[in-house]
Amino acid sequence: MIYKNFPMVSRVIFGRGSFNQIEEILSPKRLSTKAPFIYFVDDVFKGNAWLTSRIPLSYDDKVIYVSTAKEPETSQIDQLVEQIILDYKELPSGIIGIGGGSVLDIAKAVSIMLTNPGESKNYQGWDLVKNPAIYHVGIPTISGTGAEVSRTTILTGPERKLGINSDFTPFDQVILDPELTKDVPKDQWFFTGMDCFVHCVESLNGTYLNSFSQTYGEKAFSLCKEIFLEDTLSEEDSQDKLMMASWHGGMSIAYSQVGVAHALSYGLGYLLGVKHGIGNCIVFDHLEEYYPDGVAMFKEMKAKHNIKLPQGICKNLSDKEFNIMIDVALSLEPLWENAIGKQWKKVITRDKLRTLYQKM
Template sequence: MSYKNFPMVSKVIFGRGSFNQLSDILEPNRLNTSAPFIFFVDDVFKGNPWLTSRIPLSYQDKVVYVSANEEPKTEQIDAYVEDIIVSFNERPSGIIGIGGGSLLDIAKAVAIMINNDGESKDYQGWDIVKNPAVYHVGVPTISGTGAEVSRTTILTGPERKLGINSDYTPFDQVLLDPELTKDVPKDQWFYTGMDCYVHCIESLNGTYLNAFSQSYGEKALELCEEIFLNDDLPSEESQDKLMMASWHGGMSIAYSQVGVAHAMSYGLGYLLGVKHGIGNCIVFDHLEAYYPEGVAVFKQMKAKHNITLPQGICADLSDKDFDIMINVALSLEPLWENAIGKNWKKTITHDTLKALYKKM
């Protein structure tokens, strides 16, 4: 049997206030004064000097503010890459993503595409990337997606929503500063935290489960339950723990895979533009048949935090719309094999998924 040799993030720094060390981390990696660091920053921080004044800019370094209201698209990545190549005489010294999962995915994708020819849609899939990415750094400002640690970058392309899954995708450096998550709105905190929770449930209940994935998944699940079911956690401790849950949850799927909720959420994201975290919640709410215990606890957490999920988002869809979502979901074969087993096609049919989507 051949075992997959997975890359991990080679350097990580953790601690409240560690964002102040970003300059010390980046400078040794500067190629020369004409090779800029390019910072992709969630535009919620635009005009927020608490964060922006601490972005260490020098020489030709550039900040690009990006709205995270929509999931990253392949054409968006291609436009950023073209702009960088046209604007600078040299390849950048590095790409830094500061924000949630979307911003981290953008940074990873841009870093890959600067060193790989063609369009980013051509790299959606598993192990298509040929050349290493430029140096890239992830700074999450919200916890749960696991994008800071994963070997994928989730993009909506012209034909599908699918990640660039490769050994060159993971960050070279991650900076985990829980203080950066202090102003996350409550519903966003919940949806993104639940992305982590769902990672754990799908990994721990999957056919790909092994001791490596299990050790990370169990720890992340324990932290999620402590954070989302416990009244007594002080906010700083809760922020620290959710950041580590996100890391462990991301690691739990490095050597396994996600499952039903993620596959179906990709369908919602592709057709309706539903953001990944809330999409997972909308789908997971209806998956008692696949994850009975996990869904029961999820409903408990939802009630505890007075979260009301959108209802009826598929109510007015045509048969053609359902077909598009179902085809996107069914194309994610490793997710279904992990969730159901090698014979998943016998039970996961077009009609099965249509009935589930109709409930949402």
């Protein structure tokens, strides 16, 4: 048996107000006065002095605000990389992502593509990256995606929605400051938190399960139950614990995989532009056949927080559009093998997937 030697985030700081230590953390990593730090910041924070005034800009450092109206695309990554190469004579000292999963994925992807030739679409898949990324830092402002700890960066390309999964993708440094999540809207808090919950359900019920992933998954699952079903936590405690649930949920799939919900959600995201968190919720709501206990608990959480999911988003799709989503979902073979087993192709047919999509 050959075991995969996965990398992890090498440095992490946790605590309310830890964002204030960013200059202390970054300063030793500056390569020269001509090698800037580039900050990718969710544009929801544009004009928000409470956060942006604390970003320590020196020399040629730059803040680039990015819209998260759509999830990251390979063309967007390529444009950002080209912009940085044209604007600066030297490679940046580091790339810092401040935002939700999409912004963190952009930061990871740009840091990889600055040192690897060609277009980012050519690196969608598993272990295709050959050269180490430049120094990159993740600072989540919403909890649940696990993007801060994962070895993937999810991108929509011209042919597929698929991550750059590599040993060079994980951040070199993560700053976990739960205070940064204080203004997240209720629906977004729920959808992103459910991304974490679904990570746990898929990992704990998968054929790839082992004690490493199980330990992290069980802790994240327990935290999600406490946060979304109990009324014992203060707002600050809930923020702190959801940030740690996200971390543990991401770690639970580092040595295993996700499953049916994520595979189908990628299809919705690719064709319809449905965001990852809400896409997982729309799909998971119909997966009693695969995760009966998890789906029952999800429905309980949904009712408790009065969450209404979009209905009928697939009802007017053509045969061609259904086939596009099915192709995307079926391309994610490790997810299906984790969910069903090595013989998954005998069970997961195109008709089966179409029937599931038609329910959404």
